[in-house]
Amino acid sequence: MHKAARAGMAIAAIATLTLTGCAAGASPDATPTQEEAAPGFLSVADDAFDAGGDLVVQLDYDTAEASGLDPQGAATARSWMLEGLSYETLTTIDENLEVAPKLATSWESPSDTEYVFTLASDAVFSNGRAMTADDVVGSLQRLLDTPTTWTGQLGPVSSIEATGDLEVTVTLSEPYAPFLSALANTPAAILPIAEIDAGEVDITTEMLGTGPLVATAHRQDEEWTFEPNQHHPDADALGFATLTIDIVGDEATRAAALRDGSADFAVLNSIDSAELLSNAADVTVVGQKNTDFHYLMINSLTGDEALQDEDVRFAINSAIDRAAINELAFGGSTEASGVTPAGLPDACVAADLPSAAHDVTAAKAVIDKIGGLELDLVVYTDEPVLAQIAQVMQQNLAEIGVTVSIEQVDYATYSARVYESPADFDLALSWFAGYADPAMVTTWWNPEVAGFSAVFMKGSDELDALIADGYTTEPGADRAAVFEDLCALADEQSEMVPLVLRPSTIGWNTQSLSPTLTSAEGYGDFLRYVTEFRAN
């Protein structure tokens, strides 16, 4: 290459490094803040903030469900959130992750298998029709009659009856502690059953709920436009005129949009974005805790033969340094979790798990006994933090003589390798939605019920029994004891190994938006309090 060209290349490289490096490295604290503005809230909308403008939110991906926009078929947190803008549920989750009233203004439990709900009298669908008890009965019955992912979470419902104009009674065949929490998620939304039965609305293509917003336009993977549901009690108090949700796949572009003000609010997947935005004076980046958690799958059925040995799996489990994952992949913004998500009532304590002893010497002895081990670790590229976690684990496992080869593939390939029979992996990383009751996610440790995990894990009758106990035991000390045993057993069996909670990184432009955002979320819904947002 000519000397001048080489010089030019060098100048360009230096300029690039200077532009990116200086801007990113100048901040002394580039971790998303988790400082609370009020108890339970990272931010509380300021009533004095100019309002009435268009609220522009940028998300990384759109809802995409085989059931379209039918909320009962919604299987992912993104769908729950987007559809939750137009639909409401009987109960909701408050800032303390506790069940709170929504369309049911109150409820009573005459027995541990009976719930009597009193319905809101001012709930009106966006077509102007008032919600009735029949809508509630029909919606829940429809969810039971047409099984979806969420049907199982509702528990052993034996009957749903309208017992008054604004009263519905649900009877369970046996006690089920997570019932009220399960009602709080979008798949349990109350639908306009009269219109559905009459064929007047196709809820797979149109959202018609009692929620605060109405979707007026949607271009798949591009944009949503929402306008206020004029029949909603909060319609007049909304702090914005319209809500536009842009789907922007590139993380840097979303960060740039926050910086230049073209977006008011955006979800950011990586804590690195906080660093990238640390010099943007008008941008605040926060870390919202979630009950969601990352976990490691160890294929004990069709993976490396050595993984059929529980001692080998436990050695791998106990060699993983959760603290290092927290520091290196999350900048210290998260924490270790057991099967029951850390932070939920009665959840087990990760530090008390057998693997928490982190006995590398003992683990190495187990691996040495089989002459070392070479394993593949599959992660998908949509979630960059998985690769970062994988790298930490790769180093952890090298210490005990396990050589890990990280394979990054797109999600379709990942899905085929991990969930199709026979599963084609040794180790794989993913994450679970943690929900709002600690018993709910334990379901997935029973491969017969979960289905998807049956291709790579055996489970055990003992673990299944503890999972069942977790459903039926009333919240409190007894349930905490059940979860302690459950977490410990799952930890020893080491087929699905919880790692750390999966926080959301969220940013907003402080010049154009004053949002309300809880410190923690149970269903990944960072727009749960959108009715309180004020945008100018």
Place this chain on the structure above:
Amino acid sequence: MSVVLWSIRRIAAALVTLIAVSVLIFASVRLMPGDYIDLVLGPLATEAQRAQAVADSGLDAPVMEQYFRWVFGVVTGDLGYSFVSNVSVSEEFAARLPVTATIALLTIIVTLLIGIPLGFLAALRSEGSAGAAGRLVSALGISLPEFLLAGLVVFVVSTLGLGLSVGQFAAFSTDPGRFFGSLVLPVVVLSIGCVAVVARNTRDAVMNVLVEPHVQAAVARGETPGFIVRHHVLRNAAAPILTIVGALVAVLLGGTVIVEFVFNIPGMGSYLQTALGRRDYSIVQSAVLLAAMVFIVASLIVDLVANALDPRLRLTGGSSR
């Protein structure tokens, strides 16, 4: 060989290529690991849900039937429906193709306006500072991958302002000013590489012509540099330059996928990328086939024009490549 016969042979070859490409695309898409059903239903779905989704998407039909149904649809203008949105692929293409075409067209215009003069300048002043500048720009442009350049542009623009913003696309029918404004950065990013390629190839083509005997003779006759360039160099250097411009179509087809994704432009590239990730077969098959068609047609046009400019190519029955 006559122009007509030559053209018929080229068109026939293009059609055969397209048929082969259609088979290849169809097979490749289905050989990719994972499918739409697994993706949108997720691991928690029941067997009944899976069976229903397979039936709804038509994936339960024999593969050959699916292929011929698709080909028949393509021929009749029905490209099928997206698995995810259930929206007609033809409708989506109609909305997105003009966006991508505009980006490509603007990029080609910018490339020709800058790249060719720069290449000429570099060739004619190969020993001077202009020549060095030309080589520098070429080396830089060719070396920088679009994803890096696009990311850098996004960062710089959002940090410094510069009167531009990223991700502010608006349809031409809604806001023509914002439409073109949103294309500035993608076109700049794409043009840098294209200008570099064209400048370098123009320089090489011109320098090759400059050492030919008839040019040397013209110099010896004392003809002016301007006359020599206009009458002896331009026409002879045009064919290889045209060939490179034709090849740029392929570069742009790949480049638009990246810039549309980074700058959030709803064109064909971003559509294809999303569809590929979701194994949305109808979209991927048709978009790739369309891209192949564009490339084949562009090559055909380039060959025809090159032949018109340089009849020697026709005699060999092929292009200059």
